[in-house]
Amino acid sequence: MRRYIVLRFLQAIPVLVLVTFVTYSLVLLLPGDPVQVMYSQGGALTPEQEQNLRHQLGLDRSIPLQYVHWVEGALTGNFGRSTQTRLPVSEILHTSLPVTLQLGVFGLVVALLVAIPSGIISAVYPNSLIDKVVTVIAIGGVAMPNFLLAMLMILFFAARLQVLPATGFVSITTSPVQALRFMILPGLILAFGISPVLNRQVRSAMLEVLRQDYIRTARAKGLGEWTVVLTHALRNALLPTITVIGLLVGQLFVGQVVIEQIFGIPGMGRVFVGAILARDFPVVQATVFLIAGMVIVANLVADIGYAVLDPRIRY
């Protein structure tokens, strides 16, 4: 077990190094000279200013050295300054990351609350009406563009019924009730994007577990069906879900990129899109690196958690 955990950690290191490499290479793909592209809106630079800027940004060094310099900065949380606002990137991340995490965790919790019970019911009554309805919703949910769902929800809940706000965001530390009100629509849409995958996973794992011998034993000794399902089967059925949650972290963020844009939520997704459109490369690099890092860590935690929780797995 300890061997597996150590190995899994070691495996993550080259991946993380490659991630920094890919992230940094994005700047090299940018056509033309970075200084010219980044500061073209500020009018022409004198050769002297340009020279200074180049030195200041470290662009007068060789590309490998620049890369090392960037990684050094990234490891200490220093990602340089935004070319748009001239603010330190770390400051921008400091305000937007908590917003994204708050919405992301809310969305994930809602998705789990919807997907696990519906997955269990589908597996306990396979091919029943409720199973079929859930299946249709799950198939439709995967294909549903989140902006289409957002439009329909805004039209119905915000414009027609006027019960929920269409845009805005309140931090949970300011006012939990208001925060919830503002998070319901974006959170539901976010949850709708990932719960089909979770639901299918729970359903198939539960079907598999319910075929096991120990379940037959539990039934044979006279336990009620729901006791068998909830106390004997559920724990084993939920184990593989841990891995899937790890894989869904990236998907969750992809959803946030679009949803934060629609609902005017000042999170990292919005920062990222703004930086992309303005070609604010220090911010793009930092957000991309942070997202990829979080995905790697989430998968690492999921894999190790799975190994720790399932004693049948020996590596």
Place this chain on the structure above:
Amino acid sequence: MSENPIDTKGAEINGFVVRKPPSRLVIAFRFFRHLLSVRLAGFALVVILVTVIMAAFAPFLAPHDPTFAGPDPLASPSMTNLLGTDQLGRDVLSQLIYGARIALAVSTGAILFGTVVGGLLGLVSGYFRGVLDAVVMRVVDALVAFPGLILALALASALGPSVKTVIIAIGVANVPWIARIARSEALTIRESQYVLSAYALGATAPRIILRHVLPNALAPILVQSTLGMGYAVLSAAALSFLGAGIPPPTPDWGSMVQFSFGLLNQDPLLSIVPGVAIFLLVLAFNLLGDAFRDVFDPRVRGSLS
């Protein structure tokens, strides 16, 4: 044992019934019949066929020039503009018909790119194993860490907005997933007797990979590719919606949603209609991918022959 010659009903040799293999046409027919028997596969094929027809015959089907700004902006649906016009007076139906071209071009282009690059990477590294495999797979792991749309957005902004950029950006995002599947297939297939036989006959590695490993790894790759096409349509739409996708005035469903999104409360149909088109095409690709999986699954395959 049996009096029947092999080429009519099959012969029994050592307890095995040996039949002449059916012709390719017969196999194709059975495959298609089996495919259509999968739930909703017919619906999926119809949606895809309609989209292909819209794309292929757009100039004949579209009642107006999709980029022409007419005299009547924000018109309600009428006989001249069946789905109304947008705020520039462009005919919505015509844009929708022409938009099918971009949707299909982007999804096929991106998946072709992802499947060829990812498939080759996966097959080669799975076949040779060793250091090459370890290196390729760590690169794939690193690529997987970038969520598809994030990588596509970053690439699209680095390369500048164009149809080609969107295809490459989404294609790259598909490479690691195809590579993983191709590799795991190659790992199994390389241990098979027929690969050993080919090797013993002196076949070169490229020949073994292309003639023996590839055809046997094709089914799961095709399933993943078809599902990937749906995801490519969604990603392309999201890119356009965020303003980093297909540049105007090329008619594109995602751009249509984005262009009229500000008018959601006054004229919701302008963004909902192209949104529904995206939904239907993605749904169709997903259902077709599921149907392929059902047909190719060895546990189901028995009913094919």
